[in-house]
Amino acid sequence: MPIKTEPFAINFGPFHPSTHGVFRMRTTLDGEVIIDLEPVFGYLHRGIEKLAEGRTYTQNIPFTDRLDYLASMSNNLAYVLAVEKLAGVPVPERAEYLRVIMAELQRIASHLIAVGSLLNDCGAFMTPILYMIREREKILDLFEMVSGQRLTYNYMRIGGVSQDIPDEFLPALEKFVERMPSYIDEYDRLLAENEILLARLKGVGILSKGQAINISASGPVLRGSGVEWDIRKVDPYSVYDRFEFDIPTGTLGDSYDRYRVRIEEMRQSLRIIEQAMKQLPSGAVKTDVPWLMLPPRGEAYAHIESPKGELGFYIVSDNSAKPYRFHIRAPSLINLTALRDMSVGWKIADLIAIFGSIDICMGEVDR
Amino acid sequence: MSLLDTSPINWATTGTLSPDWPGGYWLHWVVFTIIILVFVLAMVMGFIYIERRFVARIQSRLGPNRAGLFGLLQPVFDAIKVLVKEDIVPAGGDKLVHWWAPVVAFVPALMIFVVIPFQDGALLADLNIGILYVVAVGSVGMVGVFMAGWGSNNKYSVIGAMRAVAQIITYEIPLGLAIISVVLLSGSLSLNEIVNSQNIPFILLQPLGFLIYFVSACAELNRTPFDLLEADSEIVAGYHIEYSGMKFAIFYLAEYIEALAVSAIITALFLSGWRGPLLPPWLWFLIKVVVVFMFIVWVRGTIPRLRVDHAMALSWKFLLPVALLNLFITSIEVILWPLVLPWPIILLNLAIMVVLILLWSRFFKLGGGRVEV
Numbered sequence: 001m002p003i004k005t006e007p008f009a010i011n012f013g014p015f016h017p018s019t020h021g022v023f024r025m026r027t028t029l030d031g032e033v034i035i036d037l038e039p040v041f042g043y044l045h046r047g048i049e050k051l052a053e054g055r056t057y058t059q060n061i062p063f064t065d066r067l068d069y070l071a072s073m074s075n076n077l078a079y080v081l082a083v084e085k086l087a088g089v090p091v092p093e094r095a096e097y098l099r100v101i102m103a104e105l106q107r108i109a110s111h112l113i114a115v116g117s118l119l120n121d122c123g124a125f126m127t128p129i130l131y132m133i134r135e136r137e138k139i140l141d142l143f144e145m146v147s148g149q150r151l152t153y154n155y156m157r158i159g160g161v162s163q164d165i166p167d168e169f170l171p172a173l174e175k176f177v178e179r180m181p182s183y184i185d186e187y188d189r190l191l192a193e194n195e196i197l198l199a200r201l202k203g204v205g206i207l208s209k210g211q212a213i214n215i216s217a218s219g220p221v222l223r224g225s226g227v228e229w230d231i232r233k234v235d236p237y238s239v240y241d242r243f244e245f246d247i248p249t250g251t252l253g254d255s256y257d258r259y260r261v262r263i264e265e266m267r268q269s270l271r272i273i274e275q276a277m278k279q280l281p282s283g284a285v286k287t288d289v290p291w292l293m294l295p296p297r298g299e300a301y302a303h304i305e306s307p308k309g310e311l312g313f314y315i316v317s318d319n320s321a322k323p324y325r326f327h328i329r330a331p332s333l334i335n336l337t338a339l340r341d342m343s344v345g346w347k348i349a350d351l352i353a354i355f356g357s358i359d360i361c362m363g364e365v366d367r
Numbered sequence: 368m369s370l371l372d373t374s375p376i377n378w379a380t381t382g383t384l385s386p387d388w389p390g391g392y393w394l395h396w397v398v399f400t401i402i403i404l405v406f407v408l409a410m411v412m413g414f415i416y417i418e419r420r421f422v423a424r425i426q427s428r429l430g431p432n433r434a435g436l437f438g439l440l441q442p443v444f445d446a447i448k449v450l451v452k453e454d455i456v457p458a459g460g461d462k463l464v465h466w467w468a469p470v471v472a473f474v475p476a477l478m479i480f481v482v483i484p485f486q487d488g489a490l491l492a493d494l495n496i497g498i499l500y501v502v503a504v505g506s507v508g509m510v511g512v513f514m515a516g517w518g519s520n521n522k523y524s525v526i527g528a529m530r531a532v533a534q535i536i537t538y539e540i541p542l543g544l545a546i547i548s549v550v551l552l553s554g555s556l557s558l559n560e561i562v563n564s565q566n567i568p569f570i571l572l573q574p575l576g577f578l579i580y581f582v583s584a585c586a587e588l589n590r591t592p593f594d595l596l597e598a599d600s601e602i603v604a605g606y607h608i609e610y611s612g613m614k615f616a617i618f619y620l621a622e623y624i625e626a627l628a629v630s631a632i633i634t635a636l637f638l639s640g641w642r643g644p645l646l647p648p649w650l651w652f653l654i655k656v657v658v659v660f661m662f663i664v665w666v667r668g669t670i671p672r673l674r675v676d677h678a679m680a681l682s683w684k685f686l687l688p689v690a691l692l693n694l695f696i697t698s699i700e701v702i703l704w705p706l707v708l709p710w711p712i713i714l715l716n717l718a719i720m721v722v723l724i725l726l727w728s729r730f731f732k733l734g735g736g737r738v739e740v
Binding site: 008010016017018030031032033034035036119120121122123124125126127130131134190191194196197199200203344345346347348349350352 | 422425426427428522523526529591592594595598599600601602603667668669670671672673674675676677733735736737738739740
């Protein structure tokens, strides 16, 4: 007599150790195999887009910190770029360089958490993520020097940055840039060629080139699928056109490629920081802008390559002190839409690894 | 012989022990039951502390260092915390099964120590089928795990329980085969006799058997890389997700007691048990047990978790055939050269291990992958 089996539904989340926040995956399982998956989000919705319409342009900067709280500097940057575009505010040279340094440090910090939590989700009992948090702490120390904060920096201002770097910042940064490559090598020595990890990540959760483009994925998820698309190269903002760096890409589009892309991007970010440190000019760090800005009627969209992908701010102004419409293109949310395609047919353990390899931040997904 | 002649002080310093120490049947029973209970509880406390401190060193942090000297009291305070927690039986759970599961998991783990020799002849019962008893009793604990998974009325715990059963059935076979190859060398099933016959540790004569036993034992212990049934990042805590308070503590204890038992068995089977120069035998036994345990912790702190199908494939496609070949080769060696000097055999066995592992990993395919749905 054949054994009668039936699929059963199980909710991963909203409170699950591997959902990195409050996110729910409503899955249908056949034993261990996932036969259907529906992502449910909105548990962290705070209505930031609407709230921003009630505050002035400067007051909105701290809001952007709360989007992707693992990459606050990048969010600040994208927002102030959009407002500067809208109001036509020039930015001093030194401020541009400082912004680039901060954005690249932030990219390293965010990728450290992304890779660390991916390996943690694969079951490497806390060791890799603690190694990576160790280096992230050093980046946070640097951020604390310039902004006084360790998580929500609120450092960028419209027309520059809030304050110049202190004297001890550059030596500390130099030391960090000098040491970081050996730490990245250490992570690679720890697990990159581990047989278990290769079996868990290689060929798992493939996102083909076409699919990735169709869902308008961006960031390491898109580059892992082999598309050489980086806003810093294709539409350079700030002073990115003055630096030399490569865009690492994967070939297959599996979880392992996304993991490798992130590791390589850290090395490239270090290259950019090194060049920026050498070229860093002196001078003012902020253009004087009126306390209450009244940008001309119109709209502006500015996008940057945030650690998680293309982060864009779309702002409509009606010539008042507050934005008329404030929209955020959140890369995490859009990358997350690929989850179902990637994970159907794989096992529970793979679902967790695939989910980790997308690298989302719920603060940004739900806004 | 009176108790005074063979006082524990004398025993501890010289290591000499009369065969019928500490005397009559009932006295023997009482003394060793107390020794086992004290040993197990003290060692489990120690193991929890060692694991937390050692993993912390691996992860470049300090670990518990506030409670007592060097944080030595941390396990005590953990135990107190767990004892005062509320005990919950989930709604819709099978109350009876839920209650009995920790007991069924705990008791067999403790029963293993009946046959573990702390030094020559110092064991509760020198069963002539000692190692068979260990294998038989050791797998009963998994029934408790399955009961916990089933009685909790939770889907995660059912998945965990299913994984547990699949894993225990799978890894019991290479484990048994690795033990048989040791038994072939020693010619006895009694753990005391096995230790007595190890003039050189069997890890040298049976390197492949040791590897197979170690991997399978890790799987039986449900420790990384085989902690599939409690996979924290996948099914949250697996079978003990719905347990709290004392019942959870018992599961937790059972897990560490099993780790202690496996360390002790590896010590007895492969590391020549209590035998060693200079130091008293019971100290050698303790040192070896702790070293084996630290090795298990080291593995846990380094390696990611296997996937379910990979774990199954590893056992059925790799460990089982290699264990069979190892058994075959060992039997030939035992028949052909029973009296030959050990050193050529050691080198030969090391070579056979390397060749077999390299050769078999050529044929070994994990399989699995995406299922069309």
